[in-house]
Amino acid sequence: MVEPILTVEGLKTHFMLREGMLKAVDGISFSLAPDEVLCIVGESGSGKSVTAQSILRLIDPPGHIVDGHIRYRDKDLLALSEREMEKIRGDRIGMIFQDPMTSLNPVFTIGEQIAEGLREHLDLGKKQAQDRAVELLRSVGIPHPEERYKDYPHHFSGGMRQRVLIAAAIACEPDILIADEPTTALDVTIQAQILKLLADVQRRLNSALILITHDLGVVASMADRVLVMYAGEMVEYGDVKTIFEQPKHPYTIGLMNSVIRLDDERDDELRSIPGTPLVPINPPPGCAFRSRCEAALAACATEKSRAHSVADGHLVSCHLIPRSGDNDS
Amino acid sequence: MLRFIAGRLVLTIPVLFGVSVIVFLLAHLAPGDVTTILAGPFATEVVKEKLRISFGLDQALPVQYIKWLGHILQGDFGTSIANRRDVADLVFPKFVNTAILALSSALLAYIIGFFAGIFAAARPYSFSDRIVMGVTLMLGNAPPYWLGLLIVLLISLNWRLLPATGMTNIMGGGGAWDVFLHLIQPMLTTAAAPACIVARIVRASMLEILSQNYVRVARAKGIRRSLILRRHALRNALPPIVTICGLQLGYLLGGVLFVEVIFAWPGIGNQLWQAIQARDIPTIQGATLVIALAFVVVNLAVDAINAYLDPKIRASERAGAS
């Protein structure tokens, strides 16, 4: 196997709220090959976005990364200084957020907002950065990029803004692109265009992509590997074929069933699993999913299952699933 | 931009008209017959009546108002009853003194407020944030006249560091340095409350902006934190801050009265206070009118700056111009 470009180990990101400790991400591990597409799926509030932001260390108080390692190439990102981290962000790892309407600064032109990152990382002059930004705008499919360079965000539609944001994220040709539900806020017709653009960009740059989504259709069409999250924890992790064809964890099985049953409405939210998701504030011991799990064991109430390998590259956290004979690879 | 300002100016005219009506009517709320002061205690009714006629006090209110307004528009603010000189001569130099105090206080308040606010916003909910915000809240709620007394007690009376009264050394001073020494204490007193209010609004606006998605995007782009604070956050937080700063400057114009009284600063507030005590109606009218005018101008300036800062207005102007 190729050397992974990014490795996340035992990542824990917690939020100290007045109501108690929100364990938004509680022990996530995965690795990413240089040209791989990883999809992180799960319901709202399962910790997908926090995981993505943790990688770039964009977590603000009261949130805090309390444990774990994030390794990019040979660097431990959690050990870097803020200044060193700023050099990674946008340059080596780019990120796209879910709400293009609020992700652009209303008081600067869109061109400025693309050129800004270029000047920060590539040490380009004003003119060079501007030329490059126009090129980028063209590459993400903005018509008349020279003229639109000087426009303010309020002149742009949501889909166009997301294109601008993608242009900004890929400006420095990063090794890793993180897209946090990039299409959620967009019209259905635009969604496909944006996803296609993302796929094109990923292929063109030959970069790794972490795509956060709850749309299993997207997962099926784009992912190499899939990470399923529930209440801040990883419940299952494996290649896309395995997850879709041989899901092991009851939650993943539920997800897959819901997709199959509602095949023609796959962009709908995943709400066919009975019960409501657990909000992991001061969570009780044991498995977070057990209250919604039909097959819960006594052990599920007292002890979390550790992620264990059931096949090569396929990890599951569930007491129901016996460990495979071998250790994790 | 120009169109916007022109529009605002047009809107200001009825406001100014209303202001003049209120200022005029204020005089007629006041009890007492001004002719008694003018003519002295020995004056006969005949002399008083003559005076009343010469002041136009025998005419109907609307007539008096129109005449008064006509004079005001020609720069004639009437004659002070207590001092028997042109109110304009009394009020304008005093207004300049007040402007010196108010502007320097505002500047000080903005600088302190900005730095304290950004300092606190850059480390929200930390210990230093709480301390800074706690102090500003205390100072912001302290009555200025009380604060001034404490300052003068400490600096002038106990430490004997700075002069306690006036604007220049009355025994023969003058010059910028002398004025500056006299300015320090009133300036500190005046600046305290607005500095705190500015600090709080700067902090709140910055935090509001720092939690915006586009700031997160900028961070994800790897923009340096200092640059984010300066470029993205401050630039967006500016409109409410400018509004508050402008309002504070306006309030300073009215609120320096307490400070001017305590420090005997020869400003328009002090003049107004003495005019109130002497029931010197023309001076009260003149001083009030000048302060209200200044307030209106400051508000206009704030609107103009905010319009300039708003890309939508700027862009639409550009589109309209091309």
Next chain:
Amino acid sequence: MSKLKFKRLLGAVAIAGSLAFAGGAATEVKAEGGTFVWGMSSEMSILDPHVACGWLTTNAIHSIFEGLVMLDLSDPDAKSAPLKPAIAKSWEVNEDGTVYTFAIRENVRFHDGTAVDADVVKWNYDRFMDSGAEHAFDQAQAYLGYYTRWIKSVEVTGPMSVKITLNETNYEWLQMGVVACGMPMIASPTAIQEMGNEQFALTPVGTGPFKFIEREQNIKLVMDRNEDYWGENAKIERLIFQPLPDQATRLNAIRAGEVSMIMEAPWEELENLKNEGFTVTINENIPSIWLLFFNHKNPIMQDVRVRKAINMAIDRDAIADGILKGTGRPEMGMLSPGTYAYKPGYAPVKYDPEGAKALLAEAGYPDGLDLDFDIYEYGYNEVWEKSIQRDLKKVGVNAKLNKIEWITYMGKFLKGMPEELHMNEIGWGWTIPFWTQVMTRCDYHPPNGFNVGWYCNPEVDKLFDEAVKQKDKAKAAALYQQANDIIIGQDFGYAVKFTYKNPLVLSPSVKHFVNPPANWYDFSIIELE
């Protein structure tokens, strides 16, 4: 006109702007004699002596101007101030006290260089008494009426000689010209003709020991020593009156060494100031008393027993010591201190609440009565009026205090009390006992005078008529005291309360300051160390 105003405004802005560049170019010229700064409790009025009133203004007027005669205020031990020659180097009064002949001093010049002669004196008298004169000033004529009503004619009898003839004998008349409201002083005709009445009042020109330099309204009035003064030059180089209306500011200013003298320091602070090295001077012979007028048109107040009872019910010691902390002295007579007729310690009745109660019962008010009492809102008077209200309460009198803003009050006061009102108040006095006449004579009922309580006793008026005809001051004083004993001791026509000794605080560097039996001071004798 408007252009001019605008230019002035621009000028002011430019000055303010240039301050920033002036950079420590302070021009502090320490002339010999030094600068004396008086921190005053309020701004003065205009400085035209013929239409000016109020004792702060008087202080400035008496420094800049002189009349034919002036009061000699240099004797610290004087009980009442004697006259001294000024513009007139001497004067003669004829046998029946109706013709005054003045010899005008040679070599007296106004600050603008104009020389003083008999014509100048006549010109000034015409200004405030001859309504037919070209330069007559009707406001001045109103102000000075109390003085000019006695005058039959003013004649120039030589280049340096003026003869003034009175309607009737009056030996007090000369001193009536040195009271504090509307002063018959000699102003520069050249200046008045050049500037006009309005401007002259702002930039006055006189002959006094100090000349007007500049005045910034509510900031300062600056006067410099008149180097060409006919008499002995003032010791100090510069005299500044600085209005500091706020009491605490005045205190701060003198403590910080920014002024040389302040008035109206808090009574509680006087002791501390002394300990800090400041001089506190008290005006023992101040010609001023605080009194209540009884309304003699009101049925209740017409009963002498009620008036006497109120006189007995007021605890004057409590005000003088308790409230004023020794800066007041109880008084009962209508002759004010500082005049030659003053009788110290005059007290026909004593503080006696029980006796007062009994008297009221006798008058038909065993269960007490309600009285309406107008007071004005100015300074501290409410503090002692409240104290009197409490005193009256003790004898069953419910006094309702109607507090009225000063100007409104003056308007109402001068009209005389309406029948339903029972009492009102004033604090006042002149350096001559004639003031008592103005307050009590039958023919001085409003609008002709200040007898606002409508008191009238022809017997008293007869004594007064005699008094002004006495050349001998001792005889005049005796007549006044006799009248006073009727007004108070017999009729209890007024309730006099106390005299307020108006303490001043002087910085340690001030020497030879005299607190005279008057309401104003001679600044030319002060020295600074």
Next chain:
Amino acid sequence: MRFHLRILKLAWYAYAKDNAALGALIFLAIIVLISLLAPLISPYDPAAAVADIAAQPGSEGVILGADVDGRDILSRLFWGGRIALLVGIAPTVAATLFSLVLGLAAGYIGGWFDQIVMRIVDVVFAFPLVLLAIVIAGVLEPGVWTVILAISIALMPYIARLVRTTTMNVKQQPYVEAARAGGAGGLAIVLRYILPNMIPPVLIFATTLIGLMMVVGSGLSFLGLGIQPPDADWGIMVAEGRGVLRKAPHITIFPGVVIVLVALSFNFIGDGLRDALDPRRRSR
């Protein structure tokens, strides 16, 4: 009804969690109680001299010392609370009620009525608040009602603007449109839909203003334009003490500290209310 109750409960829950606001509320409750009970609990008559002039704090009998007339400062603080709170609360309440009616009417009726009302408001708005209050109080006879009137007038435009803006916003909400389409009358819409939406912002604003107005009111008294001596008021107490600032600073300092604390409390309560009533800010 049940729905409203739950919102209130939730709001209180969030509110009570805010320690500063809760502390401020308790502190204010104590101040109000003390002021109300002043006649019963004051150690001395606030107008009577009971100790040495300017007696230091801790002198016999007078815990906080005595003022320049030997009156007990503690008792005067108790009594002064009545006026200070009245001067803070009464104008704010009066201006709020008046502005509610005016702003609602202007915002709801709109058109020329709105234009006229708002132009008048603009005119009053063109004066700095403190200045307007001083001038109005200055030309009228001084006294507690003058202060209340002066501050009420000066305060009115601020609240009226807020009320009108909120009215305009709510008026355009779909559910109001729906109610109107459903035949609800103007008054019903105002009372049922607009007024309830008005309460949170106005309540928050007014609470914060009370503290400020207390400072302004005491300032008027300080200048001699408000409550007249010998009545006790915190502003007057500061004013009376400044003559002896050097020797007896406690006379000036104590009432000033009380003003700051009470004004601060209203601020905290306003902040607490905002957090409680505005779910968006609750987590902060």
